Amino acid sequence: MLFGGRKxxxxxxxxxxxxxxxxxxxxxxxxxxxxxxxxxxxxxxRMKLLKTVENLGVTHIKTSEDYSKKLHAEISSLNFPHRTExxxxxxxxxxxxxxxxxxxxxxxxxxxxxYCQTEDLRRWFIQQEMDLFRHRFNDLSPKSKSDFLHxxxxxxxxxxxxxxxxLMEKLINSSYAFSGCTVEEQDFYKVPFQxxxxxxxxxxxxxxxxxxxxxxxxxxxxxxxDYRTRLSKALALTARSLPVVQSDERLQPLLSHLSHAYxxxxxxxxxxxGKISLEQIDSLSTKSFPPCMRQLHKALRxxxxxxxxxxxxxxxxxxxxxxxxxxxxxxxxxxFLRGKVDADxxxxxxxxxxxHMFGKEGKRTDYTPxxxxxVILSNPPSQGDHHGCPFRHSDPELLKQKLQSYKxxxxxxxxILELVKGMHYQLACQKYFELTHSIDDAGFSLNHPNQYFxxxxxxxxxxxxxxRELDSPRRPHAAAGSxxxxxxxxxxxxxxxxxxxxxDDLDSFFQEE
Amino acid sequence: xAPVAEYEAACLPELLPLYYRRxxxxxxxxxxxxxxxxxxxxxxxxxxxFTLKDDIYVRYQSFSNQNELEKEIQKMNPYKxxxxxxxxxxxxxxxxxxxxxxxxxxxxxxxxIDMTDxxxxxxxxxxxxxxxxxxxLMTIAIRIIDRALREDFGFRHLLWVYSGRRGxxxxxxxxxxxxxxVAARSAVAEYLTLVKGGEETVKKVQLSDPVxxxxxxxxxxxxxxxxxxxxxxxxxxxxxxxMDKVVALVPDEIRKDLVxxxxxxxxxxxRWEKLKVIVQQKQASSKKSYYTEExxxxxxxxxxLDVNVSKGVNHLxxxxxxxHPKTGRISVPIDLRELGQFNPFDVPTISxxxxxxxxxxxxxxxxxxxxxxxxxxxxxxKVRDYKRTSLAKYVKLFDQFVEEMERSRKxxxxxxxxxxxxx
Numbered sequence: 001m002l003f004g005g006r007k008x009x010x011x012x013x014x015x016x017x018x019x020x021x022x023x024x025x026x027x028x029x030x031x032x033x034x035x036x037x038x039x040x041x042x043x044x045x046r047m048k049l050l051k052t053v054e055n056l057g058v059t060h061i062k063t064s065e066d067y068s069k070k071l072h073a074e075i076s077s078l079n080f081p082h083r084t085e086x087x088x089x090x091x092x093x094x095x096x097x098x099x100x101x102x103x104x105x106x107x108x109x110x111x112x113x114x115y116c117q118t119e120d121l122r123r124w125f126i127q128q129e130m131d132l133f134r135h136r137f138n139d140l141s142p143k144s145k146s147d148f149l150h151x152x153x154x155x156x157x158x159x160x161x162x163x164x165x166x167l168m169e170k171l172i173n174s175s176y177a178f179s180g181c182t183v184e185e186q187d188f189y190k191v192p193f194q195x196x197x198x199x200x201x202x203x204x205x206x207x208x209x210x211x212x213x214x215x216x217x218x219x220x221x222x223x224x225x226d227y228r229t230r231l232s233k234a235l236a237l238t239a240r241s242l243p244v245v246q247s248d249e250r251l252q253p254l255l256s257h258l259s260h261a262y263x264x265x266x267x268x269x270x271x272x273x274g275k276i277s278l279e280q281i282d283s284l285s286t287k288s289f290p291p292c293m294r295q296l297h298k299a300l301r302x303x304x305x306x307x308x309x310x311x312x313x314x315x316x317x318x319x320x321x322x323x324x325x326x327x328x329x330x331x332x333x334x335x336f337l338r339g340k341v342d343a344d345x346x347x348x349x350x351x352x353x354x355x356h357m358f359g360k361e362g363k364r365t366d367y368t369p370x371x372x373x374x375v376i377l378s379n380p381p382s383q384g385d386h387h388g389c390p391f392r393h394s395d396p397e398l399l400k401q402k403l404q405s406y407k408x409x410x411x412x413x414x415x416i417l418e419l420v421k422g423m424h425y426q427l428a429c430q431k432y433f434e435l436t437h438s439i440d441d442a443g444f445s446l447n448h449p450n451q452y453f454x455x456x457x458x459x460x461x462x463x464x465x466x467x468r469e470l471d472s473p474r475r476p477h478a479a480a481g482s483x484x485x486x487x488x489x490x491x492x493x494x495x496x497x498x499x500x501x502x503x504d505d506l507d508s509f510f511q512e513e
Numbered sequence: 514x515a516p517v518a519e520y521e522a523a524c525l526p527e528l529l530p531l532y533y534r535r536x537x538x539x540x541x542x543x544x545x546x547x548x549x550x551x552x553x554x555x556x557x558x559x560x561x562x563f564t565l566k567d568d569i570y571v572r573y574q575s576f577s578n579q580n581e582l583e584k585e586i587q588k589m590n591p592y593k594x595x596x597x598x599x600x601x602x603x604x605x606x607x608x609x610x611x612x613x614x615x616x617x618x619x620x621x622x623x624x625x626i627d628m629t630d631x632x633x634x635x636x637x638x639x640x641x642x643x644x645x646x647x648x649x650l651m652t653i654a655i656r657i658i659d660r661a662l663r664e665d666f667g668f669r670h671l672l673w674v675y676s677g678r679r680g681x682x683x684x685x686x687x688x689x690x691x692x693x694x695v696a697a698r699s700a701v702a703e704y705l706t707l708v709k710g711g712e713e714t715v716k717k718v719q720l721s722d723p724v725x726x727x728x729x730x731x732x733x734x735x736x737x738x739x740x741x742x743x744x745x746x747x748x749x750x751x752x753x754x755x756m757d758k759v760v761a762l763v764p765d766e767i768r769k770d771l772v773x774x775x776x777x778x779x780x781x782x783x784r785w786e787k788l789k790v791i792v793q794q795k796q797a798s799s800k801k802s803y804y805t806e807e808x809x810x811x812x813x814x815x816x817x818l819d820v821n822v823s824k825g826v827n828h829l830x831x832x833x834x835x836x837h838p839k840t841g842r843i844s845v846p847i848d849l850r851e852l853g854q855f856n857p858f859d860v861p862t863i864s865x866x867x868x869x870x871x872x873x874x875x876x877x878x879x880x881x882x883x884x885x886x887x888x889x890x891x892x893x894x895k896v897r898d899y900k901r902t903s904l905a906k907y908v909k910l911f912d913q914f915v916e917e918m919e920r921s922r923k924x925x926x927x928x929x930x931x932x933x934x935x936x
Contacts, residue, residue, distance in 0.1 A: 209664070211667070
């Protein structure tokens with residue numbers, strides 16, 4: 001990686017060619033010198049953009065008009081490039097457009113540095129970059145799209161008219177919103193199925209003999225697949241050369257600060273540790289647990305068992321609210337022994353995994369409690385499972401019954417079900433929070449079960465901690481870390497030489513330290 | 514009929530040494546996992562893990578060659594053997610390499626289908642129990658998944674194995690399959706998944722227009738079995754209780770009519786016909802597509818994969834020819850040409866095949882053994898031994914599978930050299 005604040009001077013932009021299109025695959029790292037101020041500004045802006053991408057992805061359907069409108073607005077306001085027709089060769093007509101593309105380029109590479117370090121960070125970064133790219137690509141005109149493919153030498157083999165005819169019915173049935181005549185008009189690309197995984201996964205493409213037959217309208221998927229592969233390889237490479245960058249004491253604190261910011265607070269730091277007794281859990285589960293954890297707790301009490309997915313989701317949550325390892329062992333042991341598991345089996349088969357959760361076994365990773373995103377998107381429950389998000393993974397009818405049993409008013413239930421219908425699961429949960437705590441506006445944006453718990457406790461125990469006002473609607477995560485936002489940053493920043501105002505700037509945005 | 518030998522878990526420590534010394538097909542096993550020795554250290558970097566007495570679990574075992582594998586297994590006598598990934602380094606040295614560099618590189622694409630995952634739709638048994646009635650679910654699962662892996666994904670070398678207790682495993686051994694990324698594995702697994710949802714979901718299959726060719730093909734398989742399996746065997750329209758479960762899967766606007774119609778009819782098969790008719794009537798007067806019949810059939814019969822097993826490159830899966838410690842049955846390959854006749858209760862137990870070894874040889878066997886005898890006869894002896902037991906046909910099947918793979922690999926090599934000549 002060729003990042004350094006001030007290296008040798010000169011070389012007026014060898015990158016003009018690189019900025020010939022408003023969209024790029026970031027194959028070449030930037031080579032120019034930039035100031036620390038710019039470095040930081042770019043990084044923070046892209047960070048904001050990616051956060052917006054993440055938030056919109058949760059609250060909106062990614063293909064909806066609303067989603068793309070809002071994302072478009074954010075891209076404009078942060079001065080990143082989007083759809084421009086000035087993509088014909090050499091210098092983009094407008095100077096400001098050049099600046100935008102430069103910013104897009106450089107900021108992407110800065111965040112690579114910050115997000116290459118762990119599997120989790122990489123996954124998050126790739127996911128947001130993918131969504132951003134998809135939006136920007138879809139936004140292009142057809143001409144601009146083919147120009148982009150051409151520039152990046154992305155050529156795919158189309159199938160012949162005869163082949164298309166012979167597969168007609170299957171092609172029609174493999175894609176949404178297709179009639180025979182649109183199939184006839186469109187080009188189909190025959191690519192190894194590995195190149196169109198997102199379509200294969202959703203069964204939105206015809207697959208035969210190891211090949212996916214991708215209609216032209218879905219070509220973005222192949223491009224994204226390609227981009228994802230490149231990016232994840234690049235991140236792995238970056239991670240290897242990271243020690244060099246980290247030895248630069250101007251950049252190191254900035255980068256680590258950036259990477260800490262990605263999902264708000266991760267709730268792995270247990271400030272409340274030991275403040276909860278096992279006897280309290282039953283009553284807390286009805287008062288202050290989010291529905292997903294309440295459901296798990298009930299299932300555990302009823303059947304004296306939880307399967308792996310449930311143990312992870314619930315176990316880490318309990319750890320996050322302050323159970324110590326000893327308490328956790330005692331808690332799970334007592335419950336499991338009431339069921340079919342005997343003490344010997346528990347010690348052999350389950351105790352290990354609980355110690356593992358607390359980072360006392362195996363890789364010794366101190367696992368962090370699952371965020372809402374993780375609960376909603378990964379490892380969906382299957383037969384025998386009680387984990388997942390009740391708003392996402394329940395039949396509406398069952399959800400309704402459950403909410404009734406939780407004594408939610410029928411008006412409230414309808415509001416929640418409406419949100420669920422629109423796939424706004426976190427908002428539905430937040431509505432549930434408001435209804436069960438009898439407040440009009442929760443005043444925070446829910447993105448973590450442990451956040452639900454701490455916010456609930458704050459309200460119920462009389463709000464000893466001052467509730468912060470949200471300073472702007474575009475900072476939905478601000479409140480997530482409100483309880484400790486007043487504390488001085490405890491990151492390695494104490495030993496850095498970055499001007500304090502830089503860190504303050506970052507702090508005011510991220511708020512999580 | 515072979516002599517019946519009841520298996521008792523307590524005998525396992527006595528039987529295992531005999532099994533690993535005289536019966537386990539090490540030669541084919543090693544040939545399988547070496548894949549022609551094309552990739553350097555492919556066998557050497559493979560993880561094995563053993564479960565020993567008292568559930569002691571030993572991970573990251575690896576071996577330089579067949580002899581070493583044989584010696585170690587005969588020394589440890591594992592209750593269960595699992596196979597993991599091919600790593601960047603020898604797994605038994607994983608502690609000596611820098612953390613982060615020890616990585617799982619390749620593994621067969623595997624599928625694990627377990628009968629416990631069908632507990633909400635089978636009435637004959639629950640949890641670890643199985644019977645010939647519900648085993649049909651496994652037959653359906655194999656037919657559907659096998660077809661899709663071959664025809665849709667183009668894989669050729671699929672080894673289906675009975676797990677020894679309540680399920681089946683599939684090992685997709687094609688080179689392309691072994692090299693798949695985690696993302697690709699999960700995409701394939703999700704493509705193959707139709708039944709979704711846990712305890713909080715009643716209706717677990719939702720179809721929408723258009724119905725993907727893969728689902729159509731799968732439905733065709735389910736249809737072949739549905740009447741005999743679900744309507745007759747499981748009698749899902751037989752009692753009020755079981756019918757309620759079916760009715761719960763029907764859209765609200767149809768439910769009332771359906772309940773009335775079902776009460777008027779007593780014959781289970783006709784009840785199902787009634788359901789179809791009512792859905793069709795509704796369909797005729799509606800723009801919306803109703804796939805109620807199909808969705809119910811799929812929810813009751815469609816294979817339920819343990820997706821997490823398929824996703825991970827480093828996930829371990831019980832090895833073929835390992836013993837199931839609870840049932841004593843050997844994890845044997847399943848012959849798809851005779852899939853309909855496969856009966857898990859006919860699969861030999863370790864007690865049975867060890868007992869079979871004690872039988873006096875027949876004249877025929879004696880003759881064969883004389884012919885095969887040669888000076889350094891260790892290997893030969895073993896060959897003769899398993900042939901005298903009911904394990905023979907399964908080893909033969911395994912042998913054919915490995916051979917077929919070797920043949921196609923040679924063919925592929927020839928094709929490549931031919932191509933090079935063209936240039």
